[in-house]
Amino acid sequence: MRVFWDADFGEPGGPSRVEDEARIRSNLSAVRALIAWVSARGGVGKSALLANIAAVLALAGRKIAIVDADLNSPSIMPMLGMKAGRRGAIGDELEPAAGPLGLRIVSSEFLPEGDLPISFADIDEGPTLPQNGSRPKECSYLAAMRRLLGRTRFGAVDLIFVDLAPGTEQIYRMLKIAPQTKLLFSSHPSELSARATRAAIEIAQQFPDSVLGVIENMAGFNCDSCHRVRPLMPYGSLGAHAREVGIPVLERLPFDPRFAESCERGVIFVREYPQTPMGKQLVALAHAIDKAASNAQAGVATSA
Ligand SMILES: Nc1ncnc2c1ncn2[C@@H]1O[C@H](COP(=O)(O)OP(=O)(O)O)[C@@H](O)[C@H]1O
Numbered sequence: 001m002r003v004f005w006d007a008d009f010g011e012p013g014g015p016s017r018v019e020d021e022a023r024i025r026s027n028l029s030a031v032r033a034l035i036a037w038v039s040a041r042g043g044v045g046k047s048a049l050l051a052n053i054a055a056v057l058a059l060a061g062r063k064i065a066i067v068d069a070d071l072n073s074p075s076i077m078p079m080l081g082m083k084a085g086r087r088g089a090i091g092d093e094l095e096p097a098a099g100p101l102g103l104r105i106v107s108s109e110f111l112p113e114g115d116l117p118i119s120f121a122d123i124d125e126g127p128t129l130p131q132n133g134s135r136p137k138e139c140s141y142l143a144a145m146r147r148l149l150g151r152t153r154f155g156a157v158d159l160i161f162v163d164l165a166p167g168t169e170q171i172y173r174m175l176k177i178a179p180q181t182k183l184l185f186s187s188h189p190s191e192l193s194a195r196a197t198r199a200a201i202e203i204a205q206q207f208p209d210s211v212l213g214v215i216e217n218m219a220g221f222n223c224d225s226c227h228r229v230r231p232l233m234p235y236g237s238l239g240a241h242a243r244e245v246g247i248p249v250l251e252r253l254p255f256d257p258r259f260a261e262s263c264e265r266g267v268i269f270v271r272e273y274p275q276t277p278m279g280k281q282l283v284a285l286a287h288a289i290d291k292a293a294s295n296a297q298a299g300v301a302t303s304a
């Protein structure tokens with residue numbers, strides 16, 4: 001029986017790669033939309049927002065899968081309160097973990113069952129570490145993402161959310177693997193983060209049909225003394241730039257310490273605090289994303 005990460009799986013033109021590409025097309029042909037979450041920098045709340053948006057839609061009856069493609073630093077399973085134990089693949093296929101609300105999760109965290117963790121990296125000229133047997137210690141990032149999308153038994157799902165690692169290079173990786181991908185950008189309003197996100201948006205404009213919109217996170221906080229929403233950090237001009245280039249700002253979310261705390265405990269915020277301003281905004285945002293994906297979805301079934 002072949003193992004999931006076999007030695008040649010990333011070889012250009014190699015049999016595994018050709019098969020992975022074919023399997024991605026077949027896997028995605030039944031999915032309404034594949035939405036990848038992009039952030040130019042880490043720590044802006046991308047994974048936490050994704051987990052909550054997926055939860056809102058699952059509560060509304062959508063069948064959702066999440067691919068945690070932040071391969072070296074996965075976080076979705078613990079955020080959803082799931083044990084991130086390692087699991088084996090079933091032959092050369094992967095069964096997603098059953099998460100809360102029927103969410104189906106696939107993560108590098110439960111791959112493989114081997115002794116050492118795999119390091120996912122851009123390998124141009126072959127691995128730099130000595131490889132042992134058929135299970136590599138170092139894997140091409142792109143090949144690994146291709147494998148996860150191609151070899152996972154998603155089953156009947158409406159939407160697949162992909163949590164990408166931070167960095168604009170992820171846009172290319174994702175669109176190379178699945179050109180029908182729709183992109184969501186998230187950023188917080190610091191000038192550094194906004195500047196990097198503006199650059200990412202410029203890049204994404206090469207693929208204008210792919211961008212669903214921008215979410216500004218941690219855009220303010222509720223001040224207990226003056227009872228107003230006050231800025232959390234100096235305000236970068238991300239929103240203005242997005243509007244200038246015709247990309248919708250889907251939501252501006254506040255900083256809410258209860259949100260961070262829910263994530264730490266692995267409890268779904270929108271379930272625990274649906275009546276808070278943040279909870280209500282997340283519900284509205286999830287439905288806006290669902291709608292935008294439906295409007296844009298014509299390409300998914302046909303271009304896969
Ligand atoms: N609006 C928010 N209010 C409070 N905490 C937040 C908010 N958004 C994100 N966080 C917290 O910030 C931290 C980083 O979020 P995370 O989703 O891991 O970022 P990323 O995936 O972009 O690296 C987490 O502890 C998360 O709970």
Ligand SMILES: [Mg+2]
Binds near residue numbers: 046047048070075
């Ligand atoms: Mg993350």
